Amino acid sequence: MRIVELSEENKKEVQENILHRSPQQFGPQEAIVREIIENVKANGDAAVFEYTAKFDKAQLSAENFEVTEAEIAQAYEEVDPALVDVIRKALVNIRDFHEKQKQNSWITTTEKGTILGQKVTPMQRVGVYVPGGKAAYPSSVLMNVVPAKTAGVEEVIMTTPCNSEGKVNPAVLVAAKEAGADRIFKVGGAQAIAALAYGTESVPKVDKIVGPGNIFVALAKKAVYGNVSIDSIAGPSEILVLADETANPRYVAADLLSQAEHDELASAVLITTSEELAKKVSDEVEAFTEVLSRKEIIRKSIDNFGCILVARSEQEAIDAANEFASEHLEIMMKDSFEVMTKIRNAGAIFVGEYSSEPLGDYFAGPNHILPTSGTARFFSPLCVDDFVKKSSIIHYSREALEEIHKDIEQFAKCEQLTAHANSIAVRFENEEE
Amino acid sequence: MRIVELSEENKKEVQENILHRSPQQFGPQEAIVREIIENVKANGDAAVFEYTAKFDKAQLSAENFEVTEAEIAQAYEEVDPALVDVIRKALVNIRDFHEKQKQNSWITTTEKGTILGQKVTPMQRVGVYVPGGKAAYPSSVLMNVVPAKTAGVEEVIMTTPCNSEGKVNPAVLVAAKEAGADRIFKVGGAQAIAALAYGTESVPKVDKIVGPGNIFVALAKKAVYGNVSIDSIAGPSEILVLADETANPRYVAADLLSQAEHDELASAVLITTSEELAKKVSDEVEAFTEVLSRKEIIRKSIDNFGCILVARSEQEAIDAANEFASEHLEIMMKDSFEVMTKIRNAGAIFVGEYSSEPLGDYFAGPNHILPTSGTARFFSPLCVDDFVKKSSIIHYSREALEEIHKDIEQFAKCEQLTAHANSIAVRFENEEE
Incomplete structure (x- = not known):
């Protein structure tokens, strides 16, 4: 069996090649979306900028790709202060409701030395897609970002298209800031989904992508599903x-x-x-x-x-x-x-x-x-649970395993899985000789 | 606006045609799987029997399609009693653990007359796919059926391929009976997934399909996703x-x-x-x-x-x-x-x-x-939550809505959704004239 020593130099190589798993199968997808995804996967930011020039008529570079604090401050200048006020009032209610959805990790123990449980861990990084143009709804920004942040997601990465001057809808920026989005990139369409799913030089790879979008966005989400998680693809209201x-x-x-x-x-x-x-x-x-x-x-x-x-x-x-x-x-x-x-x-x-x-x-x-x-x-409404995942916890003491080890071996043998049976039996081999 | 009177005669017509919604879009799928799905959708049992004759070399009809109590009794004769015993011991533990995952519906109220909550409802009917042949694992039957029944699913419909004599693996039947599967049909492959997703004369349509299978099963699950829910598609262990x-x-x-x-x-x-x-x-x-x-x-x-x-x-x-x-x-x-x-x-x-x-x-x-x-x-381990869905509950009294109605109207107008604003304003139109 191969033995590989981990080092600073081979870390990436180890995760990408040495620990390779059998690849997942995906059905064929809409050709154009697949091409966009492959291009962004291969060429990162450069591909994103190319598509943004083509579709949004905006010239982006690593310098103006991410929305800056100054741009957000500018957005507050442009938005009706009454809207900021309503957003803040709504956020109190939205946070309060989602806070109640949080689930605790739990365990259950027996005096024989068994511990079983369910550990709840927030996803580390999540992408929120926000459409541009006429369908730019600040309320949707709140509804996507709040459950993620309430769940404990460390980094919420938002993407939304900009206009030809590289400007993002100010109400969307204000809503994002108020809701707690951590970083915002000016990109829309399938190229945004690809950037979030695979990462680029600028955009970090996320664990899950949520938020509505046009048909290209929906197809791209379907195509990257499995590599990342997605929310369900919404139909008309x-x-x-x-x-x-x-x-x-x-x-x-x-x-x-x-x-x-x-x-x-x-x-x-x-x-x-x-x-x-x-x-x-x-x-x-x-x-x-x-x-x-x-x-x-x-x-x-x-x-x-x-x-x-x-x-x-x-x-x-x-x-x-x-x-x-x-x-x-x-x-x-x-x-x-x-x-x-x-x-x-x-x-x-x-x-x-x-x-x-x-x-x-x-x-x-x-x-x-x-x-x-x-x-x-x-399906259910989007909720805090959509931004966590669970791990089962299983611990048996020697005493506890000893009591039932023959049952497990029996079950494994019935399924012709003798190495399964062996892994239990080996723990009691000496006393049974 | 159309007015239609509901009656016994038009019930089906109403749900299928009159209340039609804009259709969902699906990407192209593996051709053979799509053909199987379309055929089963159009021709029901007849198509299922045709594919079963072709792929499993078994002659099925409406008479021998569903596993009978007599066949289950026969399976108990054929299975090692020690296995039945282990299955029962394991079931106690599996049920006990999953029982702890159950979530309650909850509400939160204010004295102003607001009620907000989350109602948890089990899915009504769920399909469990069980592979045949060398990969027939009774333990997997337990692990799929128990969380569904613990969640409160009314009907768990199992499908599993039979051999050329129309016989199903006896250990699988015993595990299904012990775990509480309600009905079992002798069909495997993409045709089983199609039957569960769309229903046939014999097989009732389900809300969700879980369980592992070969590449045809996996592609079929992916293809029917959206029409029903599915579990995640598992890779190698x-x-x-x-x-x-x-x-x-x-x-x-x-x-x-x-x-x-x-x-x-x-x-x-x-x-x-x-x-x-x-x-x-x-x-x-x-x-x-x-x-x-x-x-x-x-x-x-x-x-x-x-x-x-x-x-x-x-x-x-x-x-x-x-x-x-x-x-x-x-x-x-x-x-x-x-x-x-x-x-x-x-x-x-x-x-x-x-x-x-x-x-x-x-x-x-x-x-x-x-x-x-x-x-x-x-993603998380399969759990009780995979077999329920939630509905938000929202109730405001007149007093509670009155206090904040201008906030909502303001927000809606910012999004240019004037009919949204109108639906709130109309409730206070008289006092504001």
């Missing part, structure tokens, strides 16, 4: 309102539209037991749409993915909601809390008529990054 | 032993070989601060290999992926172990528990000289399905 005759149709309509305005592909669905409410909500939707600034998007979203379903019973309505498994679910019914107990599948459940969905987007504290496209059947 | 001059070289060598015997691609690595131990372990590895039944596999694995690294200090050894991020890590050093505190990245940590790795494979209780290929940097 959705709202499902469960309402009965006690609901206020103006509130229902306004809430449906709050999601419809996100995207022409967004879903806004009402399931109600009241035909009267159905009609009133439909009228209110028309009326509101006329006066809202994003009415073009809203109209397309409502026409294509909007729907009011009239159910014949409360149970039928609840069943349909569980089957749809919506990202956001609002309940405005006579017994909203009782109905909540019957909801199996939903990202976030807003209970009662003053719990409008945007309350959750911005302020209440729970994360607004939620499972879409029916994945609430098996 | 690995062991890393951290040892100093106090370690017993026979124990170290035996433990290295216990993983090497799994697979020619398995990794067995020792990192030690003692050159003397390095030499002794190398000799013991040679001696043991000669007498072990799987010596052909062991030799290839040790030659290709085995290594003994001699580090110049304990800290250097620990750093190298953290960088390797092994699936299994054994610590046999003077201060093994202190060294454990310095381990950031490992699937399971075995502390002390009587905590041999197979103890964890079979008996101690923690899960043996662990992150491989360095993914312990960001």
